[in-house]
Amino acid sequence: MGFSLPKLLILIAVIAVVWYGFKAAGRINRNRQKEPDQAAGKKTSEITARDAKDMVQCPKCNAYCASLDTHTCDT
Numbered sequence: 306m307g308f309s310l311p312k313l314l315i316l317i318a319v320i321a322v323v324w325y326g327f328k329a330a331g332r333i334n335r336n337r338q339k340e341p342d343q344a345a346g347k348k349t350s351e352i353t354a355r356d357a358k359d360m361v362q363c364p365k366c367n368a369y370c371a372s373l374d375t376h377t378c379d380t
């Protein structure tokens with residue numbers, strides 16, 4: 306018998322550590338690839354919603370402007 310029980314247990318422990326190390330590394334890589342897409346999509350939708358909300362139609366000349374306080378009619 307070349308294998309003793311303590312050596313076999315150490316071998317199993319080393320294989321388990323390497324296996325869990327690869328699984329953890331794969332999970333971290335997937336999370337890193339996922340985050341930029343979510344952040345970019347969220348930022349784009351926020352800008353679009355804000356731009357649409359800021360546009361106001363003037364009741365006198367019907368022109369769209371950012372704010373009626375700073376708007377002056379052409380006619």
Ligand SMILES: [Zn+2]
Binds near residue numbers: 363367376
């Ligand atoms: Zn106007």
